[in-house]
Amino acid sequence: EPEVTQTPSHQVTQMGQEVILRCVPISNHLYFYWYRQILGQKVEFLVSFYNNEISEKSEIFDDQFSVERPDGSNFTLKIRSTKLEDSAMYFCASSDPAPKQYFGPGTRLTVT
Amino acid sequence: AQSVTQPDIHITVSEGASLELRCNYSYGATPYLFWYVQSPGQGLQLLLKYFSGDTLVQGIKGFEAEFKRSQSSFNLRKPSVHWSDAAEYFCAVAMEYGNKLVFGAGTILRVKS
Numbered sequence: 001e002p003e004v005t006q007t008p009s010h011q012v013t014q015m016g017q018e019v020i021l022r023c024v025p026i027s028n029h030l031y032f033y034w035y036r037q038i039l040g041q042k043v044e045f046l047v048s049f050y051n052n053e054i055s056e057k058s059e060i061f062d063d064q065f066s067v068e069r070p071d072g073s074n075f076t077l078k079i080r081s082t083k084l085e086d087s088a089m090y091f092c093a094s095s096d097p098a099p100k101q102y103f104g105p106g107t108r109l110t111v112t
Numbered sequence: 113a114q115s116v117t118q119p120d121i122h123i124t125v126s127e128g129a130s131l132e133l134r135c136n137y138s139y140g141a142t143p144y145l146f147w148y149v150q151s152p153g154q155g156l157q158l159l160l161k162y163f164s165g166d167t168l169v170q171g172i173k174g175f176e177a178e179f180k181r182s183q184s185s186f187n188l189r190k191p192s193v194h195w196s197d198a199a200e201y202f203c204a205v206a207m208e209y210g211n212k213l214v215f216g217a218g219t220i221l222r223v224k225s
Contacts, residue, residue, distance in 0.1 A: 033212065043156070043202060045212040056212055091155060093213075099144040099163070099206045101213060105155040 002026040004104035006092050012110045013082055021077045021107045023092030032075045033093040033101060034067065036060070043091065049075065082111045114139050118203055118216035125193050126224050133188040133219050135203030143205040145186040146213065147177055151199045159201075162186060173197070198223045 005024045013019050025032050034046040047057045049067055066078045075094075079086055089108050093101040115138045125131050137143060145162040160171025167179040177188045186203060203216040 035213070042217045043204075043213075043215040045214065048212055058212075099208070099211065100146075100158065100161055101206075102158075103148075103156040 002102075004092055004094055004102050006090075006104035006107050008107060009105065010108045010110070012112065015084060015111055016081050019079050019082055019109065021079075021090050021092075021109070023075045023077070023094075023104055024073050025075055025092065025094030026096075026102055027073070029094035029096050029102075031055075031095045031097075031101075032067075032069070033095075034077045035091045035093065035103075036088040037091065037106075038085075038088045046077070046090075079109075082109075084111050087111045114205075114207070114214055116203055116205055116214050116216035118201075118219050120219045121217070122220045122222065124222040124224060127195050128192050131188075131190045131193045131197070131221070133201050133203075133221070135186045135188065135216055137184050137186065137203075137205050139184075139205065139207065141207070142179075142181060143207050145177075145179060146204045146206070147171065147175070147186075147188045148202045148204060148215075149173075149199050150202065150218075156202065159188070193221075193223055195223045195225060197221060 007022045032049040035043050037043045045058050047061045048055045064080050068076050089106045091106045092104040095101045117136045147159040148156040159175050162169050162179045170176050200218045200220050202218045204213040
């Protein structure tokens with residue numbers, strides 16, 4: 001079965017640094033998402049992306065965050081100036097027109 | 113506001129016993145309903161989904177779930193739990209195609225031998 005892949009699996013960065021998390025969605029999917037899960041908490045929606053633009057974003061997704069689909073295969077999440085509270089597992093997901101979302105394995109971001 | 117409630121934070125069952133994990137949602141209409149499982153340090157694996165039709169849906173690993181519109185519930189069940197089922201289980205809903213998933217807080221399942 002096709003899979004969503006994410007790199008890196010673990011990213012350690014210092015507070016204030018920029019990070020880019022990368023995802024390769026399933027090739028024929030049209031909707032792309034980022035979620036995060038702070039340790040011990042539930043999975044929270046960050047942003048959805050469709051037709052090369054953001055279709056919805058949460059309150060968490062402030063000006064420090066941005067997403068991009070730089071080519072036909074990658075989908076990235078950038079955090080411009082990381083904060084300690086950005087430490088979390090970040091999940092990428094994709095879906096075709098059906099509402100079933102396929103999740104990647106996640107990137108654990110640790111901000112020190 | 114839209115919400116998903118999983119009232120049980122932890123559940124412990126004996127291996128071979130039956131399991132039911134509860135999920136209730138609060139929405140104006142019937143959403144699309146999902147159950148995901150997450151093993152420690154791992155990603156989210158879809159167990160099953162309900163879009164429409166038969167209210168009893170079958171999933172992977174022997175799991176099933178029943179949608180009850182009158183109770184706004186989508187409870188997950190398994191007749192006989194295996195030690196490998198120990199994980200965290202998340203109920204999630206989406207309102208329409210392309211829409212975000214809203215997750216419940218999760219239920220941690222422990223299986224004792």
